[in-house]
Amino acid sequence: MAEASIDVVGIGNAIVDVLTRSTNAFLEQNDLPKGIMTLIDGDRAEEIYGLMGPGVEISGGSAANTIAGIAQLGSRAGFIGKVRDDQLGQVFAHDIRAAGVRFETPLAAGGPPTARCLIMVTPDAQRTMTAYLGAAHEITDDDVDSDLVAAAQVTYLEGYLWDPPGGKAAFRKAMAICAANKRKISLTLSDPFCVDRHREEFVDLVENQVDILFANEEEIISLFQVDTFEDAVAAVRQHCEISALTRSEKGSVIVTNDHMYEITAEPVASLVDTTGAGDLYAAGFLHGYSQGLDLALCGQFGAIAAAEIISHVGARPEADLKTLIGHLIP
Amino acid sequence: MAEASIDVVGIGNAIVDVLTRSTNAFLEQNDLPKGIMTLIDGDRAEEIYGLMGPGVEISGGSAANTIAGIAQLGSRAGFIGKVRDDQLGQVFAHDIRAAGVRFETPLAAGGPPTARCLIMVTPDAQRTMTAYLGAAHEITDDDVDSDLVAAAQVTYLEGYLWDPPGGKAAFRKAMAICAANKRKISLTLSDPFCVDRHREEFVDLVENQVDILFANEEEIISLFQVDTFEDAVAAVRQHCEISALTRSEKGSVIVTNDHMYEITAEPVASLVDTTGAGDLYAAGFLHGYSQGLDLALCGQFGAIAAAEIISHVGARPEADLKTLIGHLIP
Numbered sequence: 082m083a084e085a086s087i088d089v090v091g092i093g094n095a096i097v098d099v100l101t102r103s104t105n106a107f108l109e110q111n112d113l114p115k116g117i118m119t120l121i122d123g124d125r126a127e128e129i130y131g132l133m134g135p136g137v138e139i140s141g142g143s144a145a146n147t148i149a150g151i152a153q154l155g156s157r158a159g160f161i162g163k164v165r166d167d168q169l170g171q172v173f174a175h176d177i178r179a180a181g182v183r184f185e186t187p188l189a190a191g192g193p194p195t196a197r198c199l200i201m202v203t204p205d206a207q208r209t210m211t212a213y214l215g216a217a218h219e220i221t222d223d224d225v226d227s228d229l230v231a232a233a234q235v236t237y238l239e240g241y242l243w244d245p246p247g248g249k250a251a252f253r254k255a256m257a258i259c260a261a262n263k264r265k266i267s268l269t270l271s272d273p274f275c276v277d278r279h280r281e282e283f284v285d286l287v288e289n290q291v292d293i294l295f296a297n298e299e300e301i302i303s304l305f306q307v308d309t310f311e312d313a314v315a316a317v318r319q320h321c322e323i324s325a326l327t328r329s330e331k332g333s334v335i336v337t338n339d340h341m342y343e344i345t346a347e348p349v350a351s352l353v354d355t356t357g358a359g360d361l362y363a364a365g366f367l368h369g370y371s372q373g374l375d376l377a378l379c380g381q382f383g384a385i386a387a388a389e390i391i392s393h394v395g396a397r398p399e400a401d402l403k404t405l406i407g408h409l410i411p
Numbered sequence: 412m413a414e415a416s417i418d419v420v421g422i423g424n425a426i427v428d429v430l431t432r433s434t435n436a437f438l439e440q441n442d443l444p445k446g447i448m449t450l451i452d453g454d455r456a457e458e459i460y461g462l463m464g465p466g467v468e469i470s471g472g473s474a475a476n477t478i479a480g481i482a483q484l485g486s487r488a489g490f491i492g493k494v495r496d497d498q499l500g501q502v503f504a505h506d507i508r509a510a511g512v513r514f515e516t517p518l519a520a521g522g523p524p525t526a527r528c529l530i531m532v533t534p535d536a537q538r539t540m541t542a543y544l545g546a547a548h549e550i551t552d553d554d555v556d557s558d559l560v561a562a563a564q565v566t567y568l569e570g571y572l573w574d575p576p577g578g579k580a581a582f583r584k585a586m587a588i589c590a591a592n593k594r595k596i597s598l599t600l601s602d603p604f605c606v607d608r609h610r611e612e613f614v615d616l617v618e619n620q621v622d623i624l625f626a627n628e629e630e631i632i633s634l635f636q637v638d639t640f641e642d643a644v645a646a647v648r649q650h651c652e653i654s655a656l657t658r659s660e661k662g663s664v665i666v667t668n669d670h671m672y673e674i675t676a677e678p679v680a681s682l683v684d685t686t687g688a689g690d691l692y693a694a695g696f697l698h699g700y701s702q703g704l705d706l707a708l709c710g711q712f713g714a715i716a717a718a719e720i721i722s723h724v725g726a727r728p729e730a731d732l733k734t735l736i737g738h739l740i741p
Binding site: 101102130131133134135136137138139140149167168169172175176177179180194195395397399 | 429431432460461463464465466467468469470479497498499502505506507509510524525725727729
């Protein structure tokens, strides 16, 4: 196989986030289940937008956040995801390229508008997300650039994109390219509800295709339908080469077949908005991994990147991540 | 005259800001004069946008920022300004209404896109602005809702909007309505370069029409072409009923024909981005004024609102301004 000329390529929903400060009462009044991501249609998106407070628009999308973080850490990164050629689509394309990411997915000339995620941040820094996926769900396997995926050491798949048929087809094409080129496949389970929607297929992916799995405690317990985190760890280590399991303020655990590393969470001076915590953990981890560093160090990079992202509004880094991890570079 | 049913209505450029962190070197390389606002065309806007880093989109516009702040402080506020019915125009309309402002200017169905201001924030928290004014400059006197202006205790005019002929016509119509209804006319000089462009007409406005003037030190010195701030104060107090003159960290001075109040600047824990400092000073001041409070207290409200806005990115308030001024309410 040829040497990888890209470190990580991500495939996921291309989304612009609209963030607003909110209250628990607002969430209850509008039937918005706290802390999770709800899929909504265009009409409901208009309705919630009309009710919510003034917003801030920042490029988002789970895998896109991860990939932007990886590029800002200094790895060579690419992203595949679908926006329309409208103003928000131009914003998305600008921001991911400005972060140093190779992004060449053609912008859709017609069809639904660029995806938007309305994010309500409550005073406890928790985020409640309602996503109108628009153009993001119009992705097809044609959007998967074979050369890009073949050239990447790791292809990172966002579980959320298993929802639309075109996303699934895109993933299957990418996984076949990875297998043919002996590249690594990484998957994030995205969300416990996403796991509920696709449990059987996700278990199959994890058992047979995925090399590096990202999940939080709730997602991994749900995937294997077990009672405890320890049982989930026991299950996952039989299948995946590496699993990086996040536990919020309890830190993270990295599990291989025969090793386990416990990583403490990085302290945060002021917890502002948890949007993107998992995404940036994956960014730090995959940056370290693609540089061939020890797994424990990969986990520490993840913890540092996650701590940066939850200290401000939005899921794209504001501080220089490279500087933040600098003291740990061997 | 009928009792005012609105406290303050503002007329200004309706703009969405695109904020990015930048360096002094970037400004120099791209011939962007630091600290001021440069008008650019669509091509130049595309060019600068392509070069600049990842952005954050937040509704802006000088008078629009002021009016949003006034509404959030609890006064009854309206805004007149032009956007197109594109995605950024919808964002602008949503955000100003969500702030509690009456905004009924029809969105343009065609013509240039919604105005954008590309704002480079350097590590010293200074902002350098390049504005593509698009739809904002398509405003005409037809957009001035006579009933709204007649119902407002104060009409607040953004000096920048004196640039396009339609803006000038809109101001003249609004000023005539104010005169006919014995309402107060307030003007902000906006920018020393804006004063340069329109000095003669601005002096005429200040001498003959404006009741409440807002300017910073540089602008008021430039307006009267004098050498010192003291000379400018001596000149302006002969003409305007009230002048509120801001001097950055030196605080502000409020001048009437026979009184002068010196207001100290509010301390800021962490200076992040000075975008909107003058706009929010005017918001605090006009809120106090429309509530009939002492001028010194109006100035303190201005100082507090300005301190809030420079402690974070963007020119729309994040904290609850009402709470911040609560301890001063008589």
